[in-house]
Amino acid sequence: MFKTEPIMINFGPQHPSTHGVFRMRITFDGERILDLEPVFGYLHRGIEKLGESKTYTQIIPYTDRLDYLASMTNNHAYVLAVEKLAEIEVPERAEYLRVIMAELMRIASHLMTVGFMLNEMGAFFTPLLYMWREREKILDLFEMVCGQRLTYNYMRIGGLSQDIPEEFMPALERFIEEMPGFIDEYDQLLAENEILLARTKGVGILPPEQAINCSVSGPVLRASGVQWDLRRADPYSIYDRFDFEIPTCQNGDVYDRYRMRILEMRQSVRIVKQAMDQLPLGEVRTKVSATLRPPKGEVYGHIEGPKGELGFYLVSDGSPNPYRFHIRAPAIINLTMFRDVCVGRLLADAIIILGSIDICMGEVDR
Amino acid sequence: MTILEQFQQWLLNYWPSWAAYLVPALIAFIIIVIIVLVMVLMFIYMERRIIGRFQIRLGPNRAGPFGILQPVADAIKVLIKEDIVPIRADRWVHYWAPIITFFPALMIFAVIPWGQGAIFADLNIGILYVVAISSVGAIGIFMAGWGSNNKFSLVAGMRTIAQMVSYEIPLVLSIGGVLIIAGSLSMMDIVEAQNVPFFLLQPLGFVIFFIAAASEINRSPFDLLEAESEIVTGYHTEYSGMKFALFFFAEYTHAFALSTIAATLFLGGWRFALLPGPIWFFIKVLLVFIVLLWMRSTLPRVRVDQLMGFAWKFLFPLALINLFITATEAIIWPGFPWWLLFLNFAIAALLIVLWSGLFPVPGEGVSFKRYGRGIAKGMALTFKHLFRHPITVQYPEQRLTPARRFRGYQLVWYEDQCNGCRACARACPVSIIDIETRKGEEKGLVVEKLEVDFGRCLFCGLCVEACPVQALFMSRDYEKASYRREALVMNKEQFIAAPDKRSAYAYPDLEDEMPPQTLLAPPKEGR
Amino acid sequence: METGIVIAFWVLAAVIVGAALAVVFFRNIFHAALFLVLCFFTIAGIFVILSADFLAGAQVLIYVGAIGVLIIFAIMLTRETKRGNPSGRLQLPALIVGLLFLITMVVVVVSTNWNVVAEIPEPTISSLAQALFSKENGFVLAFEIAAALLLAAIIGAIVLVREK
Secondary structure, three states, X not given: OOOOOOEEEEEOOOOOOOOOOOEEEEEEEOOEEEEEEEEOOOOOOOHHXXXXXXXXXXXXXXXXXXXXXXXXXXXXXXXXXXXXXXXXXXXXXXXXXXXHHHHHHHHHHHHHHHHHHHHHOOOOOHHHHHHHHHHHHHHHHHHHHHOOOOOOOOEEOOEEOOOOOOOHHHHHHHHHHHHHHHHHHHHHHHOOOHHHHHHHOOOOOOOHHHHHHOOOOOHHHHHOOOOOOHHHHOOOOOHHHOOOOOOOOOOOOHHHHHHHHHHHHHHHHHHHHHHHHOOOOOOOEOOOOOOOOOOOEEEEEEEEOOOOEEEEEEEXXXXXXXXXXXXXXXXXXXXXXXXXXXXXXXXXXHHHXXXXXXXXXXXXXX | OOHHHHHHHHHOOOOOHHHHHHHHHHHHHHHHHHHHHHHHHHHHHHHHHHHHHHOOOOOOOOOOHHHOOHHHHHHHHHHOOOOOOOOOOOHHXXXXXXXXXXXXXXXXXXXXXXXXXXXXXXXXXXXXXXXXXXXXXXXXXXXXHHHOOOHHHHHHHHHHHHHHHHHHHHHHHHHHHHHHHHOOOOHHHHHHOOOOOHHHHOHXXXXXXXXXXXXXXXXXXXOHHHOXXXXXXXXXXXXXXXXXXXXXHHHHHHHHHHHHHHHHHOOOOOOOOOOOHHHHHHHHHHHHHHXXXXXXXXXXXXXXXXXXXXXXXXXXXXXXXXXXXXXXXHHHOOOOOOOXXXXXXXXXXXXXXXXXXXXXXXXXXXOOOOOOHHHHHHHHHHHHHHOOOOOOOOOOOOOOOOOOOOOOOOEEEOOOOOOOOOHHHHHOOOOOEEEEEEEOOOOOEEEEEEEEEOOOOOOOOHHXXXXXXXXXXXXXXXXXOOOOHHHHEEOHHHHHOOHHHEOOOOOHHHHHHOOOOOOOOOOOOOO | OOHHXXXXXXXXXXXXXXXXXXXXXXXXXXXXXXXXXXXXXXXXXXXXXXXOXXXXXXXXXXXXHHHHHHHHHHHXXXXXXXXXXXXXXXXXXXXXXXXXXXXXXXXXXHHOOOOOOOOOOOOHHHHHHHHHHOOOOOOHHHHHHHHHHHHHHHHHHHHHHOOO
């Protein structure tokens, strides 16, 4: 009787809720999605090519700008890769401080992700602004340490650029004391909210086999039930000295990914507390020449970033500049499962599934 | 006899009949329009300020004292914008859509009792008129969606019709309960009959009415028509200028209208002790509106199929059962004694618990626990935040002190210590430091030109770290916007001229001289 | 009758006839549907002139709010509106038949003895309710049958468009 025609809508590069310049071409039948084609590349800046003409120390500010919402972890992954390549020892105090910074960055990134996911669900900024309050406190701490709030450039090859000031530890102690209370506040606002449950439960289910096949990593993978965290599976830095859990959830839907990030925030608070207690005195930097010439070879250094496994693949030919500098960005690899998860769902679901995968266009496009 | 009718009767003694009926009606009409427009402006202002307080921030407070003139500023902004009509849009439909959306909302005010006898037209079909007129607004919204020649707007238009038609049914059925108790459709009679306010006698009816009304006026959590994150403001995407202002106004006028109807039907209208009628009326309307704002700021949006399911499977059966029970009570206890409210509350609670058991969240099976408790907890938290001190900083009157190690805007350079080694230029990742030297009189190099292009600077601080003689510092400045791109290229004179703005980045000995950073969560005393 | 009522009647009548003609003659179907909605709305105005307030409210609610919306939705969903309202070849016969129909209706309406009440009862709703639902000479059975018919129609519509 009735023949309906599918229409194709461009969720263009300019759209209020696609996390940056991301474009989706969605074919609809009424409100159901038949096909979804992500188009990106609008923020490509050629960082990998640029890296080939800079020295190893000069690349560090560029890595800040990859996932600009979690700059510390980008720095951390990169310097870890270079230290692995050049076999440089890092002092103890620097390792502990790196862990503190990385975990604080994880908390900040998750706060932002959950806040914006709820913003897209229509909760009109309120959860976002509550989470932003805590993120501001973390950013104040970072400003105290390295002078910037978004792109830190704090870690150097062989340690950190400078030691923490005196007022850092008291401020950090106060933050860590209050943070579990604030996470409980977020749970009170959101965890049992019926509308949130109705919007997110059963939406965008990613089965564990498909997650592994698509090389998904990070909270998205653990929300599908696969217990894989690089901090346990392939411990880097000094993560094997801390006692923390790797939470997982069963279903792999949007609600579980949201839940994962809240649980991970709690674990990060735990790690920071232990690191604060065990912090030794000492230097924070092994002196490394500005034009470091690592031996010839290649290395892949990876960490567990807030969005997933962030890896840097460096090929060195003995000169001060790397021969090849490749970034394994978790956001773009997590995006590969976006289409399969969205087909058959409604438009509103596609938006929140994108929010739950947590992309940052700086990383996707590099 | 309403006040208007009394005035008209009195005028009949002096004027011919057509003037005696027409002129007071015109005056009353103008008064009502002024009240509505002023209240709508006030509602716009209240919405932004109060939602700001729910989110522990100040709302707009720059335009006028406490930001009172903000809606006026919005109105002026919208009036002077260009009115853009898309080329292939249907001109007449595009033109008439905002008008057809706005006028039904305005016409509702003809039957609202503002006080004892203060009503524009005491129609016998008062509430039926209101329901009939608000159903015309849906056509206006659909015209807007259609006339914009935009797929997003069309999707929004279709969603509108589905939503507004679905929610009219529980709305009308919940009003039916009130009508049975009051015995008349006239708004004045309904207010007169409320010796006990009807929200006590009809708790379930009130809840259903409130939710259905929030959905009719497209307010969060049911505002999918203007869901920015989904369909980019939906049906009014392609509207600008005065037409957009009319849509905006229509939304708030409709919100105001439904608040007044809720206050009249369920909260007792203008009746209460001590204060004159209209003041209580406005207080009740403001209360209803604040609850609407509260809901908006706390709850996420529902999806369109869940919206439909909620209307047809949850609200509609409950409204029917409520009507049935009210009719039964009307037969058994015709006078509606006041103690019936306990019975009604018990029935309402029982029905809500039972029905939410039958209306499970997908994937979780039947559960009795979900009857709005999660939403209530969330709203309690937002309410608690309403009374906290906002954390807004009034820039530029209040400025926060940046960190001691702040990597700010420009460099500070000590010329006498610099030895022209160019380590900073070599260290810069973006190669923006331009140095030219010449041989000086004594041994050593003197820097002739030192130019840094701050339009491309990353503020990474590698140059400062690389300097071997400690001649280069970062500064703590962050306010350096300029009108011309060339002004961002700074030379050495500008660097020398600012020695007291040094930042302690890479110079830990300087930290004691710097003022402390303003922290959002300063450490407690004694640490 | 008072002059006000006469003026209002003629204005409304002109609008109704004009809107109805627009529905028939306009090419753009969406505009034709909108003029149909206007026609319904002004018919409610005629009811108001006759002091039938409940009927006016019901007219707006049912015709404009429900049927008008339904027609617009149906047009939008099913038709290629760019092609518009194609005119057929039967224009002249349709005009003649229409005129004959009009003349017949006018003659019948004018020559019937309508039972008109002298005094309009206020409020009209209770008299309507009495006429429909009273025990002696009410139409309760007809009312219930009409309700059952509507229910069957709704269920039928749902069954027709249900996805398997």
